[in-house]
Amino acid sequence: MQIDDTDRHLIALLAENARAPVAKLARATGLARTTVQARLERLESSGTIGGYTIRKGPGLKPVLSASVLVSVEPRSEAAVVARLKALPGIVRATTTSGRTDLLVEVTAETTEALDALLDRIGEAKGVRSSESLIHLTTKIAR
Known part of the structure; x- marks a missing residue:
């Protein structure tokens, strides 16, 4: 259309x-x-508008969020994505071009919960390596 x-x-x-x-x-x-x-x-x-949603305000947003750059072993992407789906705190996982295979957005209520989630991502079978980027201050939110 x-x-x-x-x-x-x-x-x-x-x-x-x-x-x-x-x-x-x-x-x-x-x-x-x-x-x-x-x-x-x-x-x-036509599917051009796929739905309507809300943006969570400060009272509903998890305290912490991070982006995780994940490199996957060859032919393991489907299995890794299936494991990520099962983890609470995973907001979105997107394939990427470049040196990493996936960009995974995560949230957690505490630093301990975030640390545990990052460990579970890094330990998932098929994950070659991961690098975490903890979000600090949001400058633009559309």
Whole structure:
């Protein structure tokens, strides 16, 4: 499905506030409410908009987060990903190009829990090596 500049504008508005009322989106785009609703339904049914979500505020965010760069033994990626899925605290795992194979985002409530999770990732069968980057201060969050 092709999307146009108006669709992109709607998506950008929803990225800022997924709960924005159709009337507000209509005013911001200069379109009729029924047109905006029809466009949103088309974007949803085509899969361009895959869903709506929330961003957790400070009261709900885990205390600690980190990115883990993981190098995997040859032909072990599927097994490593299956092991990572089973670990609590894994937020996302993404394949990468470059010197590492996976970028794994993790969260934990305490330094002890984060340390244990990082150990479990490094000890997983098929993991050649891992490097942890603990997140300190968020400068941009969209």
